[in-house]
Amino acid sequence: MKSWLNKGLILLIVLSLIPISVEALESPISSAGERDGGIGNSTNYLDAAPNISVDSKVNQILYPLFATPAIKKKGETLTLKIDTQGKTAGEWNVKLKQTNHSSLTSEYELPVQSVKEGQSHWKDSSSIKDVTVQIPEGTPEKLYDLEVTYTGNGQRITDKQPHSVKVVDGYKKDFTFLHLTDTHIGSPRNLGDPEDPTSTDPDLAREAGMWNPDPEKRWLYLQKAIKEVNLKNPDFVVVTGDLMYGQMNPQEYIYEYEETYKMLQKLNVPVYIVPGNHDYYAQDATLADGAKYWEKYFGPQYFSFDYGPYAHFIGYNSFDWHKYDRSGHGTVSVPTWGGQIREEQLNWVKQDLQKNAETAQKGQIRGLFSHHNPLWRDREIWPQDDPEVQKYWKQYDEKNNPQSLDTLLLGEKLGIKYDQQWHGENAQELIDVMKNNHVNVSLHGHTHIDNVTKQDGILYTTTTAIELTGKPWVGFRNFTVNDGQISSYHYDESGHSIPVYENGDTKGGVMSYEADYKYANDGSASSQEATVTNRLDKPLTVTVPIYMKEGKYKASNGTIKQNYPSDGKQYLEIEVTVPANSAETITINQ
Numbered sequence: 001m002k003s004w005l006n007k008g009l010i011l012l013i014v015l016s017l018i019p020i021s022v023e024a025l026e027s028p029i030s031s032a033g034e035r036d037g038g039i040g041n042s043t044n045y046l047d048a049a050p051n052i053s054v055d056s057k058v059n060q061i062l063y064p065l066f067a068t069p070a071i072k073k074k075g076e077t078l079t080l081k082i083d084t085q086g087k088t089a090g091e092w093n094v095k096l097k098q099t100n101h102s103s104l105t106s107e108y109e110l111p112v113q114s115v116k117e118g119q120s121h122w123k124d125s126s127s128i129k130d131v132t133v134q135i136p137e138g139t140p141e142k143l144y145d146l147e148v149t150y151t152g153n154g155q156r157i158t159d160k161q162p163h164s165v166k167v168v169d170g171y172k173k174d175f176t177f178l179h180l181t182d183t184h185i186g187s188p189r190n191l192g193d194p195e196d197p198t199s200t201d202p203d204l205a206r207e208a209g210m211w212n213p214d215p216e217k218r219w220l221y222l223q224k225a226i227k228e229v230n231l232k233n234p235d236f237v238v239v240t241g242d243l244m245y246g247q248m249n250p251q252e253y254i255y256e257y258e259e260t261y262k263m264l265q266k267l268n269v270p271v272y273i274v275p276g277n278h279d280y281y282a283q284d285a286t287l288a289d290g291a292k293y294w295e296k297y298f299g300p301q302y303f304s305f306d307y308g309p310y311a312h313f314i315g316y317n318s319f320d321w322h323k324y325d326r327s328g329h330g331t332v333s334v335p336t337w338g339g340q341i342r343e344e345q346l347n348w349v350k351q352d353l354q355k356n357a358e359t360a361q362k363g364q365i366r367g368l369f370s371h372h373n374p375l376w377r378d379r380e381i382w383p384q385d386d387p388e389v390q391k392y393w394k395q396y397d398e399k400n401n402p403q404s405l406d407t408l409l410l411g412e413k414l415g416i417k418y419d420q421q422w423h424g425e426n427a428q429e430l431i432d433v434m435k436n437n438h439v440n441v442s443l444h445g446h447t448h449i450d451n452v453t454k455q456d457g458i459l460y461t462t463t464t465a466i467e468l469t470g471k472p473w474v475g476f477r478n479f480t481v482n483d484g485q486i487s488s489y490h491y492d493e494s495g496h497s498i499p500v501y502e503n504g505d506t507k508g509g510v511m512s513y514e515a516d517y518k519y520a521n522d523g524s525a526s527s528q529e530a531t532v533t534n535r536l537d538k539p540l541t542v543t544v545p546i547y548m549k550e551g552k553y554k555a556s557n558g559t560i561k562q563n564y565p566s567d568g569k570q571y572l573e574i575e576v577t578v579p580a581n582s583a584e585t586i587t588i589n590q
């Protein structure tokens with residue numbers, strides 16, 4: 001979604017701060033083709049940029065990652081992909097460790113069964129090893145960090161990926177997943193009223209907490225959404241991009257990527273993440289390319305995953321443009337923010353679906369998720385009787401990939417007038433691939449509104465933003481699968497998402513549901529009371545995690561889902577259903 005912020009003002013501020021070469025503005029296209037690394041390997045995009053220093057989060061471990069975790073049943077094997085970066089490797093040691101959410105310290109050693117030469121679909125390297133490990137039967141159901149240590153050319157090397165393995169007791173035939181989108185960390189839009197771009201609303205500013213020195217008070221709308229997601233405890237979560245803003249100044253990815261990465265680790269569930277346009281801009285004033293940041297923080301821009309035999313999902317990058325088309329031309333202004341998928345990625349999606357069909361069981365849910373919805377094409381939506389629109393598509397057809405500067409600037413002008421949704425190539429081709437491969441559901445963001453459209457047997461859902469501009473409210477979507485069918489995907493009859501705030505009212509600041517503990521929930525107490533308040537107009541089922549002193553406990557309310565001792569503590573998970581607009585207290589006693 002395009003900023004409605006006063007672009008002129010921002011432009012002036014940025015132009016006054018950043019020296020921009022006149023040559024860069026006048027003839028930026030000359031080497032664009034050589035700089036475009038193509039799909040699946042964005043490392044070539046920016047190797048010439050000297051001024052970007054990022055502490056890379058993706059190093060030797062290429063799979064599983066924070067943004068592409070593995071969900072595995074205890075007793076099963078898991079094949080890791082490790083890039084030894086040219087070193088001869090041996091003496092492998094693989095562990096699951098407790099995450100930042102856990103009060104426990106137990107680790108679980110995963111015996112290595114085999115090490116083979118491997119490949120990655122997104123990283124060019126000739127030293128990738130497929131390391132197959134087993135999840136021991138005794139591993140409790142939980143989300144874990146992965147730690148891999150090996151000897152490479154005589155040195156012990158360790159790499160970690162937080163939240164990258166979820167161990168389950170079993171896959172559930174009836175399961176739930178949530179969809180969050182457009183979290184926009186760093187967005188100045190959070191401070192004002194969308195109807196009045198000149199205003200700064202103190203109530204909204206409080207919820208945005210924009211760069212508040214106290215990290216607990218920043219991006220409250222996101223922190224509140226995350227607390228609600230954790231309580232819902234879905235089997236997994238998908239996030240469809242626009243994680244940050246990327247349009248304030250050309251260096252902002254340096255801090256926005258870091259902040260986003262930290263903030264999303266407040267999620268205590270496996271989360272699958274693809275980029276949106278705001279994560280993927282390239283600012284030519286500094287050569288800061290969002291595609292390169294993405295690879296260093298989150299890894300691949302497209303991938304697939306399985307939830308046991310019951311679901312197969314593909315996440316893809318719908319902002320799949322040549323770097324030149326993604327560039328701000330010397331300013332924070334960006335001329336392209338609509339969707340596109342190019343041949344290489346489209347072919348990968350098709351092959352992945354065909355491969356999945358060879359082993360798919362009947363009743364498997366097949367889903368695709370991306371930032372832009374391929375149903376909404378600018379070619380069809382932009383008014384065809386506008387002479388500038390006619391001129392634009394003529395120019396575009398004469399030269400695209402990359403476009404000419406003239407075309408880009410006209411596209412930006414028309415985009416501000418009509419917005420940009422699926423702007424470029426291969427929307428119909430992608431839809432045909434989905435139809436031919438019996439895809440059930442297609443999940444998207446970008447427009448910051450809720451919408452549900454059923455077409456050719458595919459459920460297309462667009463979900464509002466976890467940003468204060470979201471309409472009808474800040475929310476996320478809950479999908480429930482029963483008997484191989486998506487049985488629920490909306491909060492109300494209009495197809496809306498679940499509001500994060502009570503009655504969808506952001507300014508009130510009150511969460512639509514939450515849990516409060518009477519005593520510290522860190523394993524020090526021998527009795528506990530947790531009260532779940534549900535301010536929604538629907539009943540709500542949540543899972544409350546409870547850490548007690550080691551012992552035998554009973555719960556006054558709800559169903560005990562987990563109950564095991566570990567390093568002197570007792571871990572319990574209580575599932576409880578709370579009727580609409582009411583509260584339930586769970587008392588835990590010996």
Ligand SMILES: [Fe+2]
Nearest residue numbers: 001182242446
């Ligand atoms: Fe957005």
